[in-house]
Amino acid sequence: MSIVFSRIDDRLIHGQVMTTWVNLHNVEQIIVLNDRVAQDQTQKSILNMAAPPGIAVKVFPVEKFGQILKKTTITRRTMLLFTNSEDVLLAVKAGVPITELNVGGMRYHEGREKLTKSVAVTESELDAFKELLARNLEVTIQMVPNDERVLLEEVLK
Numbered sequence: 001m002s003i004v005f006s007r008i009d010d011r012l013i014h015g016q017v018m019t020t021w022v023n024l025h026n027v028e029q030i031i032v033l034n035d036r037v038a039q040d041q042t043q044k045s046i047l048n049m050a051a052p053p054g055i056a057v058k059v060f061p062v063e064k065f066g067q068i069l070k071k072t073t074i075t076r077r078t079m080l081l082f083t084n085s086e087d088v089l090l091a092v093k094a095g096v097p098i099t100e101l102n103v104g105g106m107r108y109h110e111g112r113e114k115l116t117k118s119v120a121v122t123e124s125e126l127d128a129f130k131e132l133l134a135r136n137l138e139v140t141i142q143m144v145p146n147d148e149r150v151l152l153e154e155v156l157k
Contacts, residue, residue: 003097006080008088009104012037013050013057013081016104020144021079022055028076029056033065033091034083062087066094085121085128092135100138103152115155116141130156 005025009017012032021027030051037043038061051057056076060068080098082088084106092098106112108120115121119141121129129152132139139152 002074002076002078003080004077005102006082006088006098006100007102007104008082008085008106010083010106011104012083013047016144017081018050018052018055020146021102022052024145025079026077027055027079029058030079030081031065032057032059032081033062033087033096034059035061035087037083038064062090063094066091066096069095069097085125085132089128089131092132092137098137101132101140103139103141104143115152116150118143 004027005021007017007021011017013030022030030047032038032047037047038059044057044059047059048057080091080096082091085103088098088101103119106119106121106125108114112120112122113126115126129139133153133156141150141152141155142148
């Protein structure tokens with residue numbers, strides 16, 4: 001399995017993701033797992049255009065990707081990209097092998113509770129994070145590699 005990095009960033013593919021995380025992990029392809037984005041041809045086209053040359057971008061519904069992995073081996077160095085913790089939990093339950101999760105941005109807006117300056121969650125997203133931690137995933141909050149890694153479990157104490 002060649003999943004080298006898993007990240008939540010509600011902006012998906014943007015400058016920081018491309019210039020830092022992709023280079024740090026020598027990523028060859030980005031797989032976005034989100035049911036809504038998977039149905040939106042315009043969004044998929046934008047994601048493909050936002051990726052640097054040579055980086056393949058694929059978008060799948062979360063549970064479908066779990067089914068695909070049962071039949072297909074990923075051979076490229078792959079980054080999984082999510083918009084929220086609920087999708088990560090769904091992916092883990094579907095058999096996607098994630099042991100570490102980086103959380104970049106989950107922006108604040110009405111109805112969300114701020115955990116840090118860059119991460120705000122709904123109640124159900126918070127519950128999903130707690131279940132991921134209970135499943136022994138290491139969840140760190142870090143916008144870019146030069147930032148200090150903050151353990152989510154410490155933030156939740």
